[in-house]
Amino acid sequence: MAVAFAFLAPALISLVVLRIAPAAVALWESFFRESFLRGGTVFVGLENYADLFGNADFNNALLVTLVFSAIVNPLQIGVSFLLAVLYTRRAAGSKIWRSLVVLPIAVPPAVSAVVWSVIYRPDGLGNSFLALLGLPEQPFLTSPQQSLASIMVLLSWIGVGYWMLFLIAGINDVPTELYEAASIDGASAWRKLWSVTFPLVRRPLAFVLVADTVSNFLIFAPVQILTKGGPSGSTNLLMYDIYTRAYTLGDLNKAQAEVIILVLLTLVVVAVQFRLLRSSDSA
Amino acid sequence: MSAVNKTSTSKHRTLGYIGLSVLGACIGLLFLLPLWWTFVNSLRPGGDTFRFLNPLQWETFFTLTPSLDNYAALLSSDLGLATWNSIFVSIVTVIIGLAICSMAAFALAAIPFRGSGVVFIVVVVSFLIPFDAIAIPLADLFRDWNLQNTYTGLILPGLGNGMAIFLLRTFFLAIPKDLVEAGRLDGLGWWGIFRRIYLPLSVPSLIGAGLTLFLFQWQSYVWPLLNGTDAQHILGPIALSNLQGQFNVDYGVMFAGSIVLTVIPLAIIIGFQRYFIQSVTTTGLK
Numbered sequence: 001m002a003v004a005f006a007f008l009a010p011a012l013i014s015l016v017v018l019r020i021a022p023a024a025v026a027l028w029e030s031f032f033r034e035s036f037l038r039g040g041t042v043f044v045g046l047e048n049y050a051d052l053f054g055n056a057d058f059n060n061a062l063l064v065t066l067v068f069s070a071i072v073n074p075l076q077i078g079v080s081f082l083l084a085v086l087y088t089r090r091a092a093g094s095k096i097w098r099s100l101v102v103l104p105i106a107v108p109p110a111v112s113a114v115v116w117s118v119i120y121r122p123d124g125l126g127n128s129f130l131a132l133l134g135l136p137e138q139p140f141l142t143s144p145q146q147s148l149a150s151i152m153v154l155l156s157w158i159g160v161g162y163w164m165l166f167l168i169a170g171i172n173d174v175p176t177e178l179y180e181a182a183s184i185d186g187a188s189a190w191r192k193l194w195s196v197t198f199p200l201v202r203r204p205l206a207f208v209l210v211a212d213t214v215s216n217f218l219i220f221a222p223v224q225i226l227t228k229g230g231p232s233g234s235t236n237l238l239m240y241d242i243y244t245r246a247y248t249l250g251d252l253n254k255a256q257a258e259v260i261i262l263v264l265l266t267l268v269v270v271a272v273q274f275r276l277l278r279s280s281d282s283a
Numbered sequence: 284m285s286a287v288n289k290t291s292t293s294k295h296r297t298l299g300y301i302g303l304s305v306l307g308a309c310i311g312l313l314f315l316l317p318l319w320w321t322f323v324n325s326l327r328p329g330g331d332t333f334r335f336l337n338p339l340q341w342e343t344f345f346t347l348t349p350s351l352d353n354y355a356a357l358l359s360s361d362l363g364l365a366t367w368n369s370i371f372v373s374i375v376t377v378i379i380g381l382a383i384c385s386m387a388a389f390a391l392a393a394i395p396f397r398g399s400g401v402v403f404i405v406v407v408v409s410f411l412i413p414f415d416a417i418a419i420p421l422a423d424l425f426r427d428w429n430l431q432n433t434y435t436g437l438i439l440p441g442l443g444n445g446m447a448i449f450l451l452r453t454f455f456l457a458i459p460k461d462l463v464e465a466g467r468l469d470g471l472g473w474w475g476i477f478r479r480i481y482l483p484l485s486v487p488s489l490i491g492a493g494l495t496l497f498l499f500q501w502q503s504y505v506w507p508l509l510n511g512t513d514a515q516h517i518l519g520p521i522a523l524s525n526l527q528g529q530f531n532v533d534y535g536v537m538f539a540g541s542i543v544l545t546v547i548p549l550a551i552i553i554g555f556q557r558y559f560i561q562s563v564t565t566t567g568l569k
Contacts, residue, residue: 003473004396011387012405014443019409022421029420083310091303097311103318106549108502110520111541114527115321118332118534125320128336128343157317165563218415221504225524239415239505246419256420263416 023263030257041253048257058258060233061241064148065217068237069269072152073213080160080208081201084167085193098168102161109158113225116154117141120226141227144234151222151235159215163208170204171197206277210270217266238262318545320344325353325542329535353539361514362540365522370547372434372518373500376441380496381489383442388451389477393463410445415505422509432513441500447492450562454488455481490555491562501548519544 005012030048032041052058087098104112119125120140127137140150174197182192220239223229229236229244242262246255324332326349335342357363391399391406421440422431430436458481466476482489507518517525523544526537552559 001396001398004390004394004399007386007390007394007473007477008402010383011443011448012402014383014439015405015409015445018421018440018443019412019414019417019445020405022417022424023412025424026417026420086303086307086310089303091300091307093304094307097307100311100315103315103549106552107318107541107545108504108520108548110504110524111544112317114523114537115317115541117527119317119320123333123336125317125336125343128339131337132339157314161314162563165560169560214413218413220415221520221524224508225527242419243505252423259416259419263412266413266416267411 023259026256026259029253030260033253048254049261052254052257052261057233057236058241061229061236061238064234064236065238065265068148068152068219069213069216072155072216073209075152076156076159076163076212076216077205077208079156080163081167081205083160084164084171085197087164088168088171098164101164104158105162107158109221110225112154112158113222116150116157116222117226120150142231144231147227147231147235151219151226154222154226155216155219159212163212166204166208167201170201174200202277206273209277210273213269213273214266217262217269238265316344321538321541325535325538326350327535328352329533329537332534332538353533353535354543356533356536357539357543360536361517362519362522362526362536364514365517366519366540366543368434368437368516369501369519369544372437372441373497375434375438376500377493377496379438380442380444380447381493384444384447384492384496385451385482385485385489386477387443388448388455389481391448392452392455393458393476393481394473406445406448409443410449414440418505418509422506425510430510432511432516434516437507437511437516437518438500440506441496441503444492444496444499447495450492450495451485451488454485458484487558487561490558494551494555494559494562497551498548 029041031043031045033044033048034040035042083098083101087094087101107115122137122139122142126140130136130138139146141147178196178200179192182196187195218239219237220243223235223237223240224243227235229240238258239262242255242258245258246252320343323344323346327346328350357366387406390396391403418440425431425436430439462480462484463476466480471479502520503518504520504524507521511517512521519540523537523540526532526540
């Protein structure tokens with residue numbers, strides 16, 4: 001027992017102090033507020049939360065975050081799945097092309113944001129490509145209609161290859177006899193994809209869905225580097241809103257309440273996804 | 284009739300093979316493009332970054348006069364120092380983090396003790412709370428503890444990694460208990476069993492866990508932004524993003540910095556490719 005704790009102590013202390021304690025502190029402090037009259041802080045219960053939900057900027061950030069996740073997660077997973085299918089087919093050089101898709105996962109998020117900030121400039125690479133296709137110049141990051149989509153494209157460039165790795169591993173685990181059996185039954189390629197591959201990669205697909213959702217709730221670097229939440233709040237995702245609330249507005253207690261809301265939101269969405277996946281498993 | 288059918292299906296096959304190959308190649312190259320363009324621009328003067336963009340031409344993606352000037356300039360710039368900081372912080376994290384995490388994983392996998400269930404819950408909970416989300420309250424605590432703008436402050440949060448513990452524990456569980464018995468008969472204590480039996484047998488999973496720890500630090504942005512922004516302790520990604528948006532940016536040097544910050548993890552991932560894929564996929568599937 002003592003031996004076990006000697007082995008565990010360093011990791012356990014670091015996890016408790018550096019992960020669990022700050023979450024507990026955030027929860028605790030979210031019930032307090034700076035008091036200028038008395039100095040120090042006073043207990044205000046759920047008032048910080050109530051204020052947040054009555055605050056237009058917060059509500060906008062919440063809405064932007066939900067819209068963003070509702071689009072970006074299915075998009076990334078769909079693309080990763082199709083790419084995983086493509087790159088597990090017999091074709092020339094598919095291992096090489098596949099590794100090019102995986103390559104961006106080595107790029108730190110801040111680096112990709114900086115590189116894409118140049119691509120998205122009015123005179124940048126993005127518009128050169130549009131010109132090549134005969135399309136008009138686009139404002140990308142400076143347009144409230146395009147900024148969020150521009151960030152989604154950048155994030156998909158980074159993320160799709162990573163999620164594809166899990167799905168490729170899943171597809172490679174499908175026994176080839178199943179495909180042979182399907183071929184003998186005269187199944188078409190689409191039919192095989194839908195009835196053999198898809199159900200059998202459900203487990204990795206479920207993992208990718210949950211992990212992708214969590215990581216997309218926490219997007220920060222591209223927003224901070226590319227748009228600072230703008231133009232007109234169109235890219236103000238929750239993580240960035242928390243950051244500005246804590247450091248620009250200096251309202252740490254309300255920022256802590258927002259941290260709690262973000263963590264809860266993440267946990268709820270993950271729990272719902274698990275429920276849905278499990279019930280569809282038994283069906 | 285059947286012969287005709289056969290040639291038509293094989294023709295169909297070849298067409299499909301070529302089609303899939305071309306499609307695969309196009310998509311792969313499209314993903315490479317932003318990085319390749321960055322690389323080419325890191326080899327030419329910053330003033331030329333936007334010269335070949337409109338209209339697109341072969342010189343957009345190639346240069347006949349590559350020079351390493353930007354990389355030389357990088358060495359003497361703040362970004363160079365920041366890159367060294369990133370390297371230092373990541374290496375220390377991997378070494379100490381691996382020691383801490385493998386010890387914890389060993390205790391969870393090999394030593395039977397009361398309360399192991401509770402400890403395991405702590406590990407799982409700590410990994411359910413996304414680190415970036417609690418970075419802001421944690422930065423507030425670090426200010427109180429006077430750890431802001433110190434290497435200790437930058438390194439500490441990367442050490443205890445629930446994912447790495449999980450990974451190593453799974454691997455340690457597969458090591459036969461007979462070996463522990465044999466070690467006991469040879470007079471080894473728990474520490475000896477850990478050092479002499481478990482660690483040597485788990486080099487592949489240690490590499491996998493080390494990669495997890497390394498990438499956590501190398502890619503982190505929120506934490507070093509909150510905790511280390513003075514000139515001595517700034518990390519690569521933060522220094523790079525500070526360049527962006529400044530009025531007088533030397534794009535050549537900025538791109539050279541981007542390439543350096545990308546090539547280092549890339550080289551490590553490629554070097555340990557087997558373990559990387561293994562560690563990535565087993566965490567998701569098993």
